[in-house]
Amino acid sequence: MAVQPEGTPCWADAMFGDVEGAKSFYGDVLGWTFGESSSEYGNYTQAYADGKAVAAVVPPMSGQEGHSQWCLYFASQDAAATAGRIREHGGEVLMEPMQVGDFGTMCLARDPSGVVFGLWQGGTHEGFEAPPEQTGAYCWAEVFTREPEKSDTFLTAVFPYTAKQIDDAAVDFRMFDLGDRTVLGRMRMTEDFPPEVPPYINVYFSVDNCDDAVARATKLGGILRFGPMDSPFGRFAALSDPQGASFSVIDLRRTEGDLPRTTDV
Structure with a gap:
């Protein structure tokens, strides 16, 4: 897969207090299956549609318990540079760019109107694998x-x-x-x-x-x-x-x- 253009929606995940409940719900509604959770990365668990990665679910980090919400990540060729533009134009960086093993680099931010979103600078994990028209994608x-x-x-x-x-x-x-x-x-x-x-x-x-x-x-x-x-x-x-x-x-x-x-x- 080629590197996605800057600003392309490329991944989605959500924190759930009841991860097993979320897996059961989305498995039944969207037909997702789930990989093994990775304790090294906070029990992050990828979801698949017909064997292709489409999203992930994860337990909340300490202090972030409460309302669950999906987070959309936008492709960035240089997460640090994009984070700089976010600040320059009135946004807030909630989590500084952080390398996640060899998978890539993530960052969380909020726009000036309060919308939370993520950045993803892909490494071995480039983002969505399933095409939009595929069921569950x-x-x-x-x-x-x-x-x-x-x-x-x-x-x-x-x-x-x-x-x-x-x-x-x-x-x-x-x-x-x-x-x-x-x-x-x-x-x-x-x-x-x-x-x-x-x-x-x-x-x-x-x-x-x-x-x-x-x-x-x-x-x-x-x-x-x-x-x-x-x-x-x-x-x-x-x-x-x-x-x-x-x-x-x-x-x-x-x-x-x-x-x-x-x-x-």
Whole structure:
């Protein structure tokens, strides 16, 4: 696998107080299998879809117990240099770049609007192995923020993105491109979101059938937040898992309607 361009979403993981419960839930909902946990790296456990790495689960570090949430990592060719740009443009580095054996270098940060994300400078572990259309694979992500102007300015300053705004007065949604590839969305959080819900990145995983995946998730204690709904990109639904981590599922094959018009910004 070639080195991924700077700013490409390349990995996702989440801390869970009940790791075995998370493995059981995502195994049933997304069909994931799991590798052996690595005690050397905090019992970090990789998830696989048809033998290809798609994500990881890990127990919380001391002092980080509480609400579970997925963390999206962006590819960086030089994590220290990217961390410098994060600081320069009003972000906060939560964890300095740290080498993880020969797997790569990780860093955790927060944008000026409060969205937490990661950087990954790949070594032997370069990131997602499964293509977006594969069942159980990561396929998309959206930044949810109450201060989109801060996030928009920050993202295009730190990463080599170009941006385009969806021409829809009913929704404030922006998309970020690397070259001719759209890699990330940004949604303004409305008053529909309770004030205690912090800004976050919502990750999407591919499924064969959105409605069936929702039924499995809710049967296992997940909460349906939105949908299922048809769109030009696929039929999707937003969920929370039993430990509170937000994620979405999407059937990329079931599309309906025309793609939205956009304006370069």
